[in-house]
Amino acid sequence: xxxxxxxxxxxxxxxxxxxxxxxxxxxxxxxTRLEAALSERFGERRPQQGGVELELSRLVENGNSVAVTVxxxxxxxxxxxxHLFMPRNPEPWGTSFQVAPPALAEFSxxxxxxxxxxxxxxxxxxxxxxxxxxxxxxxxLGACADxxxxxx
Amino acid sequence: MTLSARVRLPQQARAGEVVEIRxxxxxxxxxxxxxDSFGRRIPRxxxxxxxxxxxxxxxxxxxxxxxxxxxxxxxxxxxxxRSGEIELRWxxxxxxxxxxxxxxxxxxx
Amino acid sequence: xxxxxxxxxxxxxxxxxxxxxxxxxxxxxxLGEELQALQDDAFANPGMLWVDRGQRAxxxxxxxxxxxxxxxxxxxxxxxxxxxxLPRWNAEDKRLENLEGLVRNCRSVRQRADPPxxxxxxxxxxxxxxxxxxxxxxLTVAVDGPAADxxxxxxxxxxxxxxxxxxxxxxxxxxxxxARLRGETISAGMINGFPLYxxxxxxxxxxxxxxxxxxxxxxxxxLQPDTAKALALELFLAWRxxxxxxxxxxxxx
Numbered sequence: 001x002x003x004x005x006x007x008x009x010x011x012x013x014x015x016x017x018x019x020x021x022x023x024x025x026x027x028x029x030x031x032t033r034l035e036a037a038l039s040e041r042f043g044e045r046r047p048q049q050g051g052v053e054l055e056l057s058r059l060v061e062n063g064n065s066v067a068v069t070v071x072x073x074x075x076x077x078x079x080x081x082x083h084l085f086m087p088r089n090p091e092p093w094g095t096s097f098q099v100a101p102p103a104l105a106e107f108s109x110x111x112x113x114x115x116x117x118x119x120x121x122x123x124x125x126x127x128x129x130x131x132x133x134x135x136x137x138x139x140x141l142g143a144c145a146d147x148x149x150x151x152x
Numbered sequence: 153m154t155l156s157a158r159v160r161l162p163q164q165a166r167a168g169e170v171v172e173i174r175x176x177x178x179x180x181x182x183x184x185x186x187x188d189s190f191g192r193r194i195p196r197x198x199x200x201x202x203x204x205x206x207x208x209x210x211x212x213x214x215x216x217x218x219x220x221x222x223x224x225x226x227x228x229x230x231x232x233x234r235s236g237e238i239e240l241r242w243x244x245x246x247x248x249x250x251x252x253x254x255x256x257x258x259x260x261x
Numbered sequence: 262x263x264x265x266x267x268x269x270x271x272x273x274x275x276x277x278x279x280x281x282x283x284x285x286x287x288x289x290x291x292l293g294e295e296l297q298a299l300q301d302d303a304f305a306n307p308g309m310l311w312v313d314r315g316q317r318a319x320x321x322x323x324x325x326x327x328x329x330x331x332x333x334x335x336x337x338x339x340x341x342x343x344x345x346x347l348p349r350w351n352a353e354d355k356r357l358e359n360l361e362g363l364v365r366n367c368r369s370v371r372q373r374a375d376p377p378x379x380x381x382x383x384x385x386x387x388x389x390x391x392x393x394x395x396x397x398x399x400l401t402v403a404v405d406g407p408a409a410d411x412x413x414x415x416x417x418x419x420x421x422x423x424x425x426x427x428x429x430x431x432x433x434x435x436x437x438x439x440a441r442l443r444g445e446t447i448s449a450g451m452i453n454g455f456p457l458y459x460x461x462x463x464x465x466x467x468x469x470x471x472x473x474x475x476x477x478x479x480x481x482x483x484l485q486p487d488t489a490k491a492l493a494l495e496l497f498l499a500w501r502x503x504x505x506x507x508x509x510x511x512x513x514x
Contacts, residue, residue: 061293062460062514065221086219090185094219102231103204103211104170110221112183140445158313160304178310180463222463223307 031087051076051131052123063113063139070121071106078105079123088117113139161254165232167261174227183218201243207236232258285505288448300512308458308510311465315390324374344392345400345507348496350408357492360388379486385465389456392509402499415497424481451502454511
């Protein structure tokens with residue numbers, strides 16, 4: 001290919017540093033839009049920090065398709081379910097992954113993000129305990145941004 | 153596009169080995185929040201559930217919502233502990249259903 | 262009028278020519294690492310769903326005679342090289358023909374079945390399957406001899422300002438290639454990835470769909486996919502992309 005090498009490596013470098021670099025957020029300043037979704041799923045229960053790992057790009061090129069991996073933190077007993085929430089999407093509850101042995105509490109998928117937000121992963125154990133990790137994701141081109149950009 | 157899947161299933165493993173299943177399925181995952189070029193709302197149409205049975209046990213049961221991307225991708229892993237059938241099932245809110253099956257042969261470690 | 266004003270505002274927000282793109286640069290190089298990995302993933306690349314479907318369609322009997330593509334052509338690998346050389350001049354009909362046109366034509370004339378609509382998943386499945394056979398091959402189109410006039414028309418169409426916004430293809434993909442347009446980098450407008458999966462579309466599109474999308478963006482008269490004008494523009498774009506490896510099904514934002 002005839003791509004100028006300098007540019008290619010520059011872009012790669014930038015992208016490389018953004019990939020899998022997640023900024024965990026304190027659960028204390030979680031998006032208020034989550035309240036309803038959490039109540040619906042968990043009633044009065046609220047998660048403690050930890051017990052689950054969330055892996056996604058810090059900087060996302062197009063919110064229509066964002067790679068994400070959720071897994072139980074090592075050293076924890078296996079949770080019965082893993083949940084994903086996107087507080088700034090029209091429907092904040094993204095997915096719930098009920099898992100039983102011999103499956104591992106871990107999955108990778110691709111999600112939509114309507115804009116920059118703190119994605120939340122929650123692990124749920126059989127005894128009702130909840131653990132969580134939140135990650136800030138910057139979206140340059142959000143899902144559903146059609147009339148803003150896609151059709152000019 | 154009609155519902156169809158690409159799946160990568162393990163066929164052989166040693167007992168205790170961790171194996172991976174990868175899936176990609178054709179579906180628009182229409183959110184119900186979008187409008188077409190005439191300003192009409194495009195009706196919601198999503199896959200709502202994915203499940204995996206392995207050797208007669210339900211090992212994965214997953215709820216899918218509009219925040220899952222179009223043409224959903226899913227990968228997960230499990231420990232191969234005995235020979236048996238693997239059954240993957242997707243269900244949609246229009247009553248559609250897709251089932252993919254395979255057999256995993258597990259040999260002693 | 263909301264859209265044009267918005268675009269003008271976007272153009273004013275161009276963040277300068279940080280590092281201009283010159284020559285043939287595949288849109289692949291403007292993707293981040295994650296999307297490049299998606300394109301390179303032979304399993305998870307969503308465009309492969311269309312390749313799979315194309316494979317099934319290739320083998321399925323259809324039409325008045327109940328023949329399949331395979332019955333007459335053998336395996337799809339026999340189509341290797343074809344997509345990298347299109348569009349090309351058809352001396353008999355005295356017009357350019359592209360991949361979509363060839364498939365639709367064969368489907369109606371030889372297979373005697375209804376030709377699938379432009380941009381239908383049915384057509385995209387077959388064209389993506391055929392283009393996939395040429396993955397990695399360099400784009401080379403003939404622009405001399407009988408194709409010379411069409412080529413000149415395509416070159417002219419690329420440079421001519423059009424639409425309410427009075428912008429030409431060259432304004433964006435030549436003069437502003439490499440510039441940032443609100444978080445997006447304008448590419449050099451290469452067509453080596455088509456048919457490709459655009460995340461914006463959440464689906465596949467042909468070269469002509471992309472041309473139409475850009476054309477609409479500047480509020481110009483619509484370009485019908487099988488007209489001499491649209492095919493001439495496609496020929497010029499293929500020549501601009503000459504030497505680049507065919508990437509179909511590519512991933513773009």
